[in-house]
Amino acid sequence: MEGPFAINQRKSARYSTCMPNLFTPITIRELEIPNRIWLSPMCMYSATDGMPNDWHFAHLAQFAIRRVGFLMTEASGISPTGRSTLMDTGIWNLEQAKSWRRITDFAHSQGSKIGIQLWHAGQKGSTTSPWQGQDYVAPESGGWQAVAPSALAFGKLPAPKALDLEEIQGIINDYRHSARMALEANFDVVEIHGAHGYLIHSFLSPLSNKREDHYGGSYENRTRFVKEVVTAIREVWPASHPLFIRLSTDDWVEGGWRVGDSARLASELMALGVDLMDCSSGGVQTGVTYPVGPGYQVPFAKEIRASSQILTAAVGMITDVAEANRIIESGDADAVMLGRELLRNPNWALNALSTLHEKVGEDLATKWPNQYLNGRPKLKLGW
Numbered sequence: 001m002e003g004p005f006a007i008n009q010r011k012s013a014r015y016s017t018c019m020p021n022l023f024t025p026i027t028i029r030e031l032e033i034p035n036r037i038w039l040s041p042m043c044m045y046s047a048t049d050g051m052p053n054d055w056h057f058a059h060l061a062q063f064a065i066r067r068v069g070f071l072m073t074e075a076s077g078i079s080p081t082g083r084s085t086l087m088d089t090g091i092w093n094l095e096q097a098k099s100w101r102r103i104t105d106f107a108h109s110q111g112s113k114i115g116i117q118l119w120h121a122g123q124k125g126s127t128t129s130p131w132q133g134q135d136y137v138a139p140e141s142g143g144w145q146a147v148a149p150s151a152l153a154f155g156k157l158p159a160p161k162a163l164d165l166e167e168i169q170g171i172i173n174d175y176r177h178s179a180r181m182a183l184e185a186n187f188d189v190v191e192i193h194g195a196h197g198y199l200i201h202s203f204l205s206p207l208s209n210k211r212e213d214h215y216g217g218s219y220e221n222r223t224r225f226v227k228e229v230v231t232a233i234r235e236v237w238p239a240s241h242p243l244f245i246r247l248s249t250d251d252w253v254e255g256g257w258r259v260g261d262s263a264r265l266a267s268e269l270m271a272l273g274v275d276l277m278d279c280s281s282g283g284v285q286t287g288v289t290y291p292v293g294p295g296y297q298v299p300f301a302k303e304i305r306a307s308s309q310i311l312t313a314a315v316g317m318i319t320d321v322a323e324a325n326r327i328i329e330s331g332d333a334d335a336v337m338l339g340r341e342l343l344r345n346p347n348w349a350l351n352a353l354s355t356l357h358e359k360v361g362e363d364l365a366t367k368w369p370n371q372y373l374n375g376r377p378k379l380k381l382g383w
Helices: 004-013 054-065 094-109 165-184 199-204 224-236 259-272 298-308 321-329 340-344 348-355 362-367 370-375
Strands: 026-028 031-033 037-039 070-077 113-119 189-194 243-248 276-280 311-314 335-338
Touching: 031 113, 037 348, 054 070, 054 094, 070 094, 070 189, 094 113, 094 165, 113 165, 165 189, 165 224, 189 199, 189 224, 199 224, 224 243, 224 259, 243 259, 259 276, 259 298, 276 298, 298 311, 321 335, 321 348, 335 340
Parallel strands: 037 070, 037 335, 070 113, 113 189, 189 243, 243 276, 276 311, 311 335
Antiparallel strands: 026 031
């Protein structure tokens, strides 16, 4: 039987007679995404009571206008106490879903697809924003008790409360409910945030999970929580809709969670209904050093894609159009997710059309929004 990777590649192949490139569409389940240039989730710390507002609309709409094929929202709390800061967005009630719907409807009107990233911040919960120092906010000051699999402090933050079994089941139910709200908001994709030392990652890593029950110890036990989250979401998230997961694919620490563990987990999560792994790394401990540079996390996406056959997205200091295109053409990943580079240059996708015009074909000149045609570069094609 063909796996999701083979089926998706076969479906997308009808759009191109040559190797896939940045502007080759890709079909995942029943969702057709128009290109491989995707917006990475980036927290804006601009919400009140988890509610997306005009800032979030303007931030995300600019990329839909400028032909980013897929937009991922910032990490959004599955509950008030699932957030990292008091200013994070959330999706735990219908009022929030209605506000998100304004954004998803606009993205769709521009031809982009859009997903929401669901998270529980775990040990990193109840802090101020980065520009306020990311200090802990105590419950008496409007914050809440941070929780984690084990009562181990992260950096300067106080030790979280170790979750009991009833609390774990409550959080799993919160993921299920938030997925229902994401459907109400008309999102195309749900992505589970399992990276950067937040709750799911802290269950996975032996560096942060010291439990002695069936959620700790062995690989099978440490991966139980994320599998139960996936199963709960798939109970309410339609089979026609893709489900992604962002993972810290390697802790960069001997004795921690490693890329081989991620590849093994990818295969197991595919069987439960996950379609793509968004491959990041690190974040479970402070003081860890690793070689940061252009494309430094791409090898993780490549290895996991090759060994598990899951679709992958590459992230991390991808800035150059030619290099991003090479990642797709070479099969290192199925999409590139850009974060800071799109903040610096919101026109990145439009500029990529100009840079790659010989590869993508003259017909894509029409992909520039009509309202912006006067700003289109005058290329040798005679535009």
